[in-house]
Amino acid sequence: MRQIIILGRGGQGAQTAGNLLAQAFYAEGLQVQTFATYGGARRGTPVTSSLRVDDKPIRARCNIENATAMLCFDESLLDKNFLRNAARGSLILVNSHQPSEAFSGLGDYQIKAVDGKAIARQNGMGKVVNSALLGAFVRLIQEPNINTMCQVVEQTAPVKQAQNVAACRMAFDLLQQQL
Numbered sequence: 001m002r003q004i005i006i007l008g009r010g011g012q013g014a015q016t017a018g019n020l021l022a023q024a025f026y027a028e029g030l031q032v033q034t035f036a037t038y039g040g041a042r043r044g045t046p047v048t049s050s051l052r053v054d055d056k057p058i059r060a061r062c063n064i065e066n067a068t069a070m071l072c073f074d075e076s077l078l079d080k081n082f083l084r085n086a087a088r089g090s091l092i093l094v095n096s097h098q099p100s101e102a103f104s105g106l107g108d109y110q111i112k113a114v115d116g117k118a119i120a121r122q123n124g125m126g127k128v129v130n131s132a133l134l135g136a137f138v139r140l141i142q143e144p145n146i147n148t149m150c151q152v153v154e155q156t157a158p159v160k161q162a163q164n165v166a167a168c169r170m171a172f173d174l175l176q177q178q179l
Contacts, residue, residue: 003066034049
């Protein structure tokens, strides 16, 4: 079973990203369980979206304590509190303008960085980074398929469908070059 945690700040799109990722896994025939945790339930406070993905029914009904993969929307949140829920060797993607090497001293994790803000701006998305981060994240964890992820992004984006898909693919390709 894959266990994924997405952490962001209220208003950044972490909850939406978790739902879109769950939809993509489900579209590929996998079982998905998703749930969210809200901090102060206001803009700027930490929020978490958690997913479990498996090819058989998921019976667990507890918080994720050993995530196999994590997505961090804000590098200021990438700290010991967040990492305590990571399994050894977890794949972690962080939204940052810094290179991946800047995060190498945080522990026994495989941390990659991608500048979701820059990708979003290049694709006319302003500060909306979730499509870009999802593209990079599916490349990092090697599932779901990028075409499935882009299809879900396109179908669910309320506006700028083409720009959202372009940001998703661009981030996927950028991380592909890093790996």
